[in-house]
Amino acid sequence: MHQTGATTSSSTFNSYSKGGHGAHFLIDKKGTIYQTAHVSKKCYHVGKIRSKCYQSKLCAKADIKAITNLLFAKGKSYGVRIKDVHNLEKAKSYPDRYPLNIDSLGIEIVGSYDVKTKSYETINMLQNKSLTWLVGELLTHFTLTKVDVYRHPEVSYKMESEAKSATW
The missing domain is CATH 3.40.80.10 (Peptidoglycan recognition protein-like)
Incomplete structure (x- = not known):
């Protein structure tokens, strides 16, 4: 929407x-x-999708760690960090991730x-x-x-x- x-x-x-x-x-x-x-x-x-499991607080521990590392990576711009999360998420299938354009x-x-x-x-x-x-x-x-x-x-x-x- x-x-x-x-x-x-x-x-x-x-x-x-x-x-x-x-x-x-x-x-x-x-x-x-x-x-x-x-x-x-x-x-x-x-656009670039958020992490569904991170937003809903339903991630496995390994996912939380990976996403947290991407979101708060030092030396990377906000745009790059968002793109990294998007790339991690788009490898998942719906409904384990938010919908993509496709x-x-x-x-x-x-x-x-x-x-x-x-x-x-x-x-x-x-x-x-x-x-x-x-x-x-x-x-x-x-x-x-x-x-x-x-x-x-x-x-x-x-x-x-x-x-x-x-x-x-």
Whole structure:
């Protein structure tokens, strides 16, 4: 679950046309759902993933040690440390790791980002109603449950407020 950082769906469509990023679905402020990519297409929306076992505190001791060493490695930049964790995690299978671009669907919800407050706009009732319907449909077509649905900052290193007010 993502939030666009834009105020309109058209500005999001424009960013998709530039390539390199995107999601499978977009929900505008009126609650209209657009399918922007076929569900079998890989879209680039996840980013570098966090360690699922580390976040949930369910790692084996060896995993905790390895991930801690990567996260707090001296002499490495934050970006390199995140990439190292991502590379360790992507060798695992889902659901032992968070979803990657290759095995996930992205849903964008139109909502602006305020740089001063470092927060995303509250998702409105129409958007949440559409989101609930869309997630329900996707759950019936794929072998998934609500446990398999994540907000972007849960999975990767994004702003904590992204899609915080999303409900499904």
